[in-house]
């Protein structure tokens with residue numbers, strides 16, 4: 001039975017533990033693949049991160065992707081909510097990659113959720129821990145989804161954090177893709193009277209109009225922003241069928257997943273931080289291991305276990 005697996009834990013002394021055996025088991029399921037995408041999610045507590053990742057799992061598992069999410073059911077204690085992570089767990093990966101094939105190329109898609117990251121729920125979580133882990137998300141992922149409610153308010157904070165992460169890993173190279181998903185968007189909520197419509201077009205315009213956008217932009221190969229309508233009251237049920245949600249939510253949600261995130265031509269594969277070549281699935285292990293070792297005070301400069309001189 002597939003489930004979310006605890007990959008990184010924070011120990012009582014504040015050190016990080018990478019569960020190498022579990023990670024290796026997941027990575028080994030991608031042995032026939034040419035490259036991989038690692039899609040992860042960050043955002044405040046209760047911003048719907050786990051629900052979003054559960055939806056990606058459901059979509060990737062669905063037999064008829066054309067009609068998804070019709071008939072799709074989410075049981076509250078499944079997916080990234082089951083089994084409950086250990087109290088010490090901070091990062092979970094789905095127990096297997098999903099294999100997408102396009103033009104003869106096989107890409108393994110790994111999904112990663114942030115458990116208690118950012119939200120301070122975990123008793124050992126300090127600001128430093130949160131920063132360490134967000135850095136890990138950006139360093140290891142090909143796409144980081146940032147779930148945000150209503151309006152983006154913290155670009156300056158993210159910029160500061162990204163600059164620290166760059167110093168930490170000793171690179172001036174860009175991170176890959178940042179994908180804002182702003183939920184419960186109210187199309188008429190802007191003080192300026194400006195209307196930004198749902199979906200990617202309104203989102204991209206909204207993002208570019210943010211005061212610190214140009215500073216944020218230099219950190220990434222690409223930044224996207226997608227404005228989501230509200231789902232309606234059914235979201236607060238314990239278990240639900242997707243067709244209980246508002247129609248415009250369903251429309252934009254399925255387009256977001258099918259065409260913006262998991263479409264073969266839009267899917268970002270993880271690339272080498274310097275040469276830009278695509279990484280192969282086994283390279284995920286050194287990527288995690290070197291970052292975690294560095295967090296634990298290993299004094300070697302981080303090189304992702306890869307040859308950075310190429």
Ligand SMILES: Nc1nc2c(ncn2[C@@H]2O[C@H](COP(=O)(O)OP(=O)(O)O)[C@@H](O)[C@H]2O)c(=O)[nH]1
Nearest residue numbers: 044045046047048049050051052183184235236
């Ligand atoms: N208003 C609103 N609530 C949401 C949305 N997505 C999820 N939720 C609710 O947020 C709560 C927490 O969801 P969860 O996925 O556990 O959030 P996490 O803590 O970020 O992983 C649940 O009650 C969800 O029904 C959304 O798009 N809008």
Ligand SMILES: [Mg+2]
Nearest residue numbers: 049050051115
């Ligand atoms: Mg969660």
